[in-house]
Amino acid sequence: MVTDAWRIAASVLDPEVPALTIEDLGVLRAVEVDGAHVAVTITPTYSGCPAMDVIREDLVLALGAAGYSDVDVRLVLSPAWTTDWMTDAGKRKLTAFGIAPPTGRASAGPIRVQLGVKCPQCGSLDTREISRFGSTSCKALWECRACLEPFDHFRAH
Amino acid sequence: MSDVDLHGDVTVERVTLSAELAGGEGVATPDAAEYALWLGDDSLILAQQLSAWIARAPELEEDVALANIALDLLGHARSLLRYAGTADGRTEDDLAYWRDEPGFRSAWLFEQPNGDFAQTIARQLVASAYLFELYTALQSSSDETLAAIAAKAVKEVDYHRDHAIQWTLRLAGGTDESRRRMLRAVSDVWPYVDELFRDEPLLDRLEGVAVRPSTLRGAFDAVIDAVFAEASLDVPTGFVSSGGGRRGSHFSTLGYLLAEMQVLARQHPGATW
Numbered sequence: 561m562v563t564d565a566w567r568i569a570a571s572v573l574d575p576e577v578p579a580l581t582i583e584d585l586g587v588l589r590a591v592e593v594d595g596a597h598v599a600v601t602i603t604p605t606y607s608g609c610p611a612m613d614v615i616r617e618d619l620v621l622a623l624g625a626a627g628y629s630d631v632d633v634r635l636v637l638s639p640a641w642t643t644d645w646m647t648d649a650g651k652r653k654l655t656a657f658g659i660a661p662p663t664g665r666a667s668a669g670p671i672r673v674q675l676g677v678k679c680p681q682c683g684s685l686d687t688r689e690i691s692r693f694g695s696t697s698c699k700a701l702w703e704c705r706a707c708l709e710p711f712d713h714f715r716a717h
Numbered sequence: 718m719s720d721v722d723l724h725g726d727v728t729v730e731r732v733t734l735s736a737e738l739a740g741g742e743g744v745a746t747p748d749a750a751e752y753a754l755w756l757g758d759d760s761l762i763l764a765q766q767l768s769a770w771i772a773r774a775p776e777l778e779e780d781v782a783l784a785n786i787a788l789d790l791l792g793h794a795r796s797l798l799r800y801a802g803t804a805d806g807r808t809e810d811d812l813a814y815w816r817d818e819p820g821f822r823s824a825w826l827f828e829q830p831n832g833d834f835a836q837t838i839a840r841q842l843v844a845s846a847y848l849f850e851l852y853t854a855l856q857s858s859s860d861e862t863l864a865a866i867a868a869k870a871v872k873e874v875d876y877h878r879d880h881a882i883q884w885t886l887r888l889a890g891g892t893d894e895s896r897r898r899m900l901r902a903v904s905d906v907w908p909y910v911d912e913l914f915r916d917e918p919l920l921d922r923l924e925g926v927a928v929r930p931s932t933l934r935g936a937f938d939a940v941i942d943a944v945f946a947e948a949s950l951d952v953p954t955g956f957v958s959s960g961g962g963r964r965g966s967h968f969s970t971l972g973y974l975l976a977e978m979q980v981l982a983r984q985h986p987g988a989t990w
Contacts, residue, residue, distance in 0.1 A: 607869050608792025637796065638865030640872065691778035692880060693785040697873075701778070717872060 565598050566591040568626050575614045576696045577714075579657035582615055586645025589636065597630040598623055603641045605717075606697035643717045655680045660702065660713040677713050679704035689713070743800060743862040750804030751822075751919055752927045753863065754812070755963060756851075757797030758823035761813060762971070763844055764790035765978050766831055775834050782880055786841075789873040796866045814982035818972050819965040825958060826909040828971045832902065835895070838884045839902035845878035846940050847913050850933040859925040882944050889948035900950065907953035912960030919963075 569591050570583035582588045582602065590601035600619050604612050616633045623631045643662035651661035663675045676685040684706035692715075694701040699712040745753060767787035774780040798809040826844060831837050852874055855867035888899040914930045914937070938952075945952055961967070982988075 604792075604869075606789060606792065607796060607866075607873060608788040608790070610788075636865075637869045638861070640865075640868045691781060692876060693778070693782035695781075697785055697788060701781070 562591060562593045564626070565593050565600075565623065565628065568622050568628075569598075569600050569619055572615060572618045572622055574611055575618075576611045577654070577657070577659065579653045579659075580650050584647050584650030584653060586641060586643075586647070586650075587615065593628075596628060597632065598628045599632045599634060601634045601636055603636050603639075605641050607637075609697055611696075641717075643714065646714075654714060658711060659699065660711060662714045662716040677702055679707060679709070680711055681709045682707040687711075743803060745800050745804045745860075745862070747804050748919060748922045749860055749863070749926055750801045752923055753797045753801040755822045755824075757794045757801055757812070758821050758962075759827050759844075760790040760797065760848075761794035762821070762823045762827040762974065764788075764794060765974055766827070767837070767841075769831055770837065779834075783837075786877050786880065789870075789877065793866065793870045793873075796869075800862050800866070810982065814979045818967050818975060821965065821967065821971065821975070822963055823967075823971070824909070824912050824962040825960055825968065826906070826913060828962070828968050828974065829906060829909060830970055832905070833898055835888050835898035835902040836905060838881055838888060839899070839906040841877065842881040842885050842941075842944070843906055843910055843913075845874055845881050846937050847933065848874045849878050849940075850936045851928055851930075854928040854933060858927070863926065878940075885944055885950075886948050889950050899948075903950060904953045904955070908956045908958040909960070911957045912962065915960065917963050 566588075569588055570581055572582050572588075574580045574582060574585055574587070577585075585605065587602050587605060588600070589603050590599075592599045592601075600623075602612070602615060602619070612635065616635075619633050620631045646662065654661045658680050660677045660680050663677060677687050677689075678685055679687050679702075682704060684704055686705040687702050688705065689700055690703050690710065691701040694712050698714055698717065700715050701710060702713045703710045764787045767783045767790070770783045771780055771787075774783055794813075795809050798812045802808055802812055826840065829836075829840050831840075849871065852867040852871035856864055856871060858864040858867065885899065888895040890896070914934045916929050916931045920927055920929050941952060944950075
């Protein structure tokens, strides 16, 4: 029962990065089944992430279509989401989608050294950050000097 | 939730979308609610201010950056106001749209006008350096809800602070014109720094729950000193504003800002998207 409900919940896509499911992202934290009642726990990638409302509704729809009429979606902030929870499958899907997956963790403190980010189009490491902020809260905007294409980079967080 | 079911055989109304937090029900005591209101209002007002730059920033990347920062701050405000409302049954929307100026508890720094880009950056530098220290400390709060909100927010404010530092360095070390404007911006904003670090009487009743602002001043000053040394700026030592935001006294700028922010909700009470 729980496996079924988890499988259905895990099929819900991130509306902003439709290449990824909420399971790939690490947004799906728990699924509990009690008879017809399902409690799903999700955690936002970013505090203001507008995708959360859509994800909630999609969860209700997906589970409802599978016969779970009583669905409760809980949003938890703690422990805070981190890109470490992104699955390897998720990282591969991101690259195929044209988004560079998160690299190592940013170090705390004043050191502003970044790890190289590989261009998802051509694989070159000759890339640079254009803007720390991108099309969504979780991404930065980069460009590749080799193939000259801009690309999104999912920030380590 | 609308009464119209657009989803065929699924009735969305029957779903309880509860925003529970890990670690219990998260109902605030009146004092903790007041504290959450202070922090929530700071972030809400700053988010609203930054949103005004969208489509007006000096370059496209800044449109995107300021919009993203505003969105993060709005997220923090929503969490904090939702928690504040648990004490007396008000929703985040009640608090955002149905209070007038005297009901707001934001510090004066946050209602300083956007001014030019340098002024927005100077205000943002102070705000994000302060918020970073605040949320770092608040992660250890004995209040699980506040601790969870802080743990989430601190990672985001880290980016905001970095962004503000980069621009401070760039403007101060740029052209004569950009440096002139940055100098003016810093001196305009600085009188309102002090209010952020004052221990109001409320803090005496929230030992272990809230963070005493005065304890954050040293870390804040250290960051600002390092940035200003690199930017060849001096920390202004002139006029210090009396402040009064925590008591509900405000600049006229807040009234205009609220009028714009609240007009839609007040003209169409109860309307939902």
